[in-house]
Amino acid sequence: MWIYEKKLQYPVRVSTCNPKLAKYLIEQYGGADGELSAALRYLNQRYSIPDKVIGLLTDIGTEEFAHLEMIATMVYKLTKDATPEQIKAAGIEDHYVDHDKGLFYHNAAGVPWTASFIQAKGDPIADLYEDIAAEEKARATYQWIINLSDDPDLNDGLRFLREREIVHSQRFREAVEILKDEQGKKKIF
Amino acid sequence: MSTHFKTYHPYVSPFDPCPPILEKAYSTPPNLYMGFQPPNLPQFSPIEALKAGTLWKAFYDPWYGPLEPGKGGLPQ
Numbered sequence A: 001m002w003i004y005e006k007k008l009q010y011p012v013r014v015s016t017c018n019p020k021l022a023k024y025l026i027e028q029y030g031g032a033d034g035e036l037s038a039a040l041r042y043l044n045q046r047y048s049i050p051d052k053v054i055g056l057l058t059d060i061g062t063e064e065f066a067h068l069e070m071i072a073t074m075v076y077k078l079t080k081d082a083t084p085e086q087i088k089a090a091g092i093e094d095h096y097v098d099h100d101k102g103l104f105y106h107n108a109a110g111v112p113w114t115a116s117f118i119q120a121k122g123d124p125i126a127d128l129y130e131d132i133a134a135e136e137k138a139r140a141t142y143q144w145i146i147n148l149s150d151d152p153d154l155n156d157g158l159r160f161l162r163e164r165e166i167v168h169s170q171r172f173r174e175a176v177e178i179l180k181d182e183q184g185k186k187k188i189f
Numbered sequence B: 001m002s003t004h005f006k007t008y009h010p011y012v013s014p015f016d017p018c019p020p021i022l023e024k025a026y027s028t029p030p031n032l033y034m035g036f037q038p039p040n041l042p043q044f045s046p047i048e049a050l051k052a053g054t055l056w057k058a059f060y061d062p063w064y065g066p067l068e069p070g071k072g073g074l075p076q
Helices: A020-030 A035-048 A051-079 A084-090 A093-099 A124-148 A152-180 B046-052
Strands: B005-008 B024-027
Touching (some): A020 A035, A020 A051, A020 A084, A020 A124, A035 A124, A051 A152, A124 A152, A124 B024
């Protein structure tokens, strides 16, 4: 079970009315390497992985939902007051036609989220390597969004999220080392 | 100490349609080099850590875009 704390993991501030940024951010909402994919990937892999690293998957998978909430807040703030003209100018009229100001799990190109974005091979090493790759891809995605954005407050939040990807990748790498189980044993073959 | 990005120089053709970018850079964050985190690494204060996104100074690697001048980040 989960306990919900009704606040964001990191404050989300958006200082400029630029609905176009929402189009980029939605990649981290419903994209293949987005926060929803990450959360569902890790929480689903917990059942078929050695006990030693289940807790790690639980912790990181849970944190990904906190990130998802931050992305949702950013997208909502950027779109909630946009006029149809601004929606058109931002190139998100396709989304508007289908969902109005509602959020939806699709990527920046409008492809809806699908379970095929995530994997569960059942092999602990294969799954953890997938997780490491997912973190590095999410890190890169944040870089490209920051590169496109000129909103300093929004970028501040995105920088926080990118840093978390780095830390998560590190912890998954350590999980691989734990499962390799030869760490510091000075075994002579 | 590892650097947080690396650069390379891709081939430039005399027939390239756009002005070439002579040096390209990519991110190499500190987690690539750490292996298993050693004990007793330097920490941020709690309030700094909340801002940085990590408790550990060794993992701090902020990214700034080209539209945020003067803050560092990758060379563009």
